[in-house]
Amino acid sequence: RPMMGAGGSQLAFSKYHGIGNDFILVDNRASRELLLTPAQAERMCDRNFGIGGDGVIFALPGEDGADYAMRIINSDGSEPEMCGNGIRCMAKFVAALEGRATSHTYTISTRAGPIIPALTADGLVAVDMGRPILDGAKVPTTLPADASGRVIGAPLDVAGRRWAVTCVSMGNPHAIVFVDSLDESSLPLSTIGPLFEKHAAFPARTNTEFVKVLSRTHLQMRVWERGAGATLACGTGACALLVAAVLNGLAERRATVSLPGGDLEIEWRESDGKITMTGPAELAYTGHVALD
Ligand SMILES: N[C@@H](CCC[C@H](N)C(=O)O)C(=O)O
Numbered sequence: 001r002p003m004m005g006a007g008g009s010q011l012a013f014s015k016y017h018g019i020g021n022d023f024i025l026v027d028n029r030a031s032r033e034l035l036l037t038p039a040q041a042e043r044m045c046d047r048n049f050g051i052g053g054d055g056v057i058f059a060l061p062g063e064d065g066a067d068y069a070m071r072i073i074n075s076d077g078s079e080p081e082m083c084g085n086g087i088r089c090m091a092k093f094v095a096a097l098e099g100r101a102t103s104h105t106y107t108i109s110t111r112a113g114p115i116i117p118a119l120t121a122d123g124l125v126a127v128d129m130g131r132p133i134l135d136g137a138k139v140p141t142t143l144p145a146d147a148s149g150r151v152i153g154a155p156l157d158v159a160g161r162r163w164a165v166t167c168v169s170m171g172n173p174h175a176i177v178f179v180d181s182l183d184e185s186s187l188p189l190s191t192i193g194p195l196f197e198k199h200a201a202f203p204a205r206t207n208t209e210f211v212k213v214l215s216r217t218h219l220q221m222r223v224w225e226r227g228a229g230a231t232l233a234c235g236t237g238a239c240a241l242l243v244a245a246v247l248n249g250l251a252e253r254r255a256t257v258s259l260p261g262g263d264l265e266i267e268w269r270e271s272d273g274k275i276t277m278t279g280p281a282e283l284a285y286t287g288h289v290a291l292d
Helices: 038-045 084-098 189-197 235-247
Strands: 010-018 021-027 055-061 068-074 108-110 113-119 125-130 154-158 161-169 173-178 207-215 218-225 229-231 254-259 262-268 275-279 282-290
Touching: 010 084, 021 038, 021 084, 038 055, 038 068, 055 084, 068 084, 084 108, 084 113, 084 125, 084 235, 084 275, 084 282, 125 235, 154 189, 161 235, 173 235, 189 207, 189 218, 189 229, 207 235, 218 235, 235 254, 235 262, 235 275
Parallel strands: 021 055, 068 108, 173 207, 218 254
Antiparallel strands: 010 021, 010 282, 055 068, 108 113, 113 125, 125 275, 154 161, 161 173, 207 218, 218 229, 254 262, 262 275
16 A cells, blocks of 8 residues: 555655654645545555554644644544644644744644643643543443443453443543553453444444553553554543543542653643643654655
């Protein structure tokens, strides 16, 4: 499946990552139409025949008062509602396009609503991720909910094991399970992950976070992402798992989440119910690709 078209038009891109969750960023500010089809985006994400990435992110013109709009295509060509690591990368990308070196706060519209990333003086990006959605019907899942409609520690049989699953949406769906060990021997991710992702209990498929509680302020996770598989990090997943840990009485409302690619600081504020995610976003390289 070669993706480089001989003699075709060229597209400029920038490759960014947020603790190893890597994205191809495209300047789509001149149009509300995506410059690539989902099939082209999927081919670009191919790590052998393309540029390689967990997704393609498009920076579009803002709408409804937002500075910009973000859309993302997963590496399998599907379109999710939000991406936490991606929006940190997008903030750095549009700041570079604007030639902005100083701290700045953007409002970016997404399919999950407006999200507000702030570039901070120390080079990190602190993102107001809004409020988690806890209503099981809206996550969505068919797993049994409690009296308040929340799905907390619901039993689910996958791969011959019974798991206790907590469901949280950050605009995109997450299933969180707490485990004693994240070792590959007890958690073969590429076997178990797809069984969760495509389980009938999750009608929109699901991202799945496997979480080990190191302390009440330090959580470790491995993730199997919907539409992307095993990734080094998932920002919406880190937010969702902190919420799940609080709901299960396992963590404080502010904690460090250690992912395979690095750490994120997550806070779920009691005052307004909103979540802040803070972490890095780095430019890896820029380039041009010939479109097929
Ligand atoms: N890696 C992202 C999430 C990207 C979308 C996800 N694969 C989905 O389909 O919901 C993050 O950092 O949040």
